[in-house]
Amino acid sequence: MCYIAILENYSLFCSGIKSVLEDTGECDIVFESKTISDFLNKLKANKPDIIIIDIIHCLDEGISTIKKIRRKTSRTPILLVVSTDYSDFFEEYISLGVNGFVFNDSEAENLSHAIKSLKNGEDHFPPRVWQLLKRYLQTKKINATYEDKKILTNRELTILKLFCKGYTYKEIGAKLNISPRTVESHKKNIQTKISVRSTAEMVEFAYQNNLH
Template sequence: MCKVAILDKFVLFAAGIQSILDKSEGCEVIVQAVDCNDLFKQLKNGAPDVIIFDVIHGENSGMKQIKKIRRAYSEIPVLLILSQNYSDCFEEYIRLGVKGFVFNDATGDDLVKAIKRLHAGGEFFRKKVWDIFKTSLQKRKYSKKKVENLTEREVAVLKLFSSGLTYKEIGARLSISPRTVESHKRNILSKLKINSTADMVRYAFHHNILS
């Protein structure tokens, strides 16, 4: 059972999220808070596995609240509910350690899938997140540099991750197993001294290796 905390300024919207999770299998809402102080007070009674934060109804794009949460509970993955209007903040959210985005037009199934993905130790960023993210990165100018130490197969895996494909999709594209894809990703992260898929996307565009 995945224990969930909901941070939403408006109780009505939080109740809607809780209703979706109550009908799902494997998720239990243990905290419903209106601000960080309320959240931290309730978390003293027990920590959740995932924190859902409704950025749309937060203040100043939710940056201040996210920083507070990450400082106090860095081990708990944070899932944001937002809209494409926050695209300018995507990179900063990811830099702060947010593990997933769910857009306000997503389905209840998408929300549950995202929560379970984070609970399992993964990330949840749909392809359109990477599309928006990459468009933002393309507007910046970077010099082309050689990709050192990566094998030809690792470069191929890096490119496909940067296109928003999943482990299974990359495996099918390269005729290898998802487990092998995971192994290649670990090697890429280690060689480039980076930590996440978001870092891989950033690296790929900074070094123009997708061109």
Template sequence: MCKIAILERYALLSSGIRSILQVRKECELIVQAKSVHELVNSLNGSIPDVIIFNVISAENSGMKPLKNLRRKFPKVPVLLIVSEHYVDCFEEYIRMGVKGLLFNTSDGEDLVDAIKKLKQGKEYFPVKVWKVFKESIQSHKPLKVRDKTLTDREVSIVKLFSNGLTYKEIGAQLNISPRTVETHKRNILTKLKIHTTADMVKYAYRNNILT
């Protein structure tokens, strides 16, 4: 019997995973928590065989809770539920010790297969994950510099912020994670020697970036 712990902020989403596990006799859900703190307290000293963590609903691409998970459970394999928009975080996830990545569009059989492999001490990075990761790496070519300051990607982000989009909305449009959008914004503010989003919008108008 494989003991499973789920880390998910929204009960409605975790119920889908729970329903898949309930029909598989070899999987036992021992805890379902919204935070690492709640997960640790709910386990009462018992250790799961696999932790499933949906980073899509977590802030900052799930980096902070993932670090806490790795610190609290260094020997327990973590399976992340991700989307293709988070491909820019894949390398960092793996470097942090994640043993498996599963797209949120995967079916129940994929989930169970991933759990089995992780319990056996193996990794789970399906072909589709590597394909998306490879395409992302290949697309990271040097970008032209506009106005001798901002890259094409940064100009795009300035435009989107100026149109009132959120980090998540910008990430969805550019196929990057909200965390990467935040990093780009920080770099933009540093390059332009400004401090706020309002300053960035002013810069966009004064330099005709919105046209």
């Protein structure tokens, strides 16, 4: 038997979760709470095998809720009920020690499968989680990279744009009245600041960030 604790603000939604779990004949709901304070109080007297949190109805995307629970129990697996709207927080949820996600539009069998995975000591992150997380991380990387332009000096930005136009060291030096060696030095500084290794990557960075 797997003992479950549920944190859910809406009784109707909670009833749906309970119904699915109880129908398996393998789960027992040891307690349920609508508030984090009540949940933590009940957690003192009960030791569930798995904690289910409906993150959609929590304040601050559930971050503080997860932190408070993790302070009380660092090992009990946590399963979050999420929606795709929360994909920007998937990375943080995982870093806080969440062990699995179930989407609110999932079939009942997905919840049962998630419970079995966590009970067996495995994590449960459906393919859709990784797809959404990958998209978020790629966007995050591009945005972070875009901010790097702020650390380039005006001279470096000018040189970067000239490289994008296909000018050589010598031609850039002539245009800016500096030596090719100085151009090369500026290029190395640019590459270090934006974390690229080649001219091609440098030019690609410029086009991605509209600096050409």
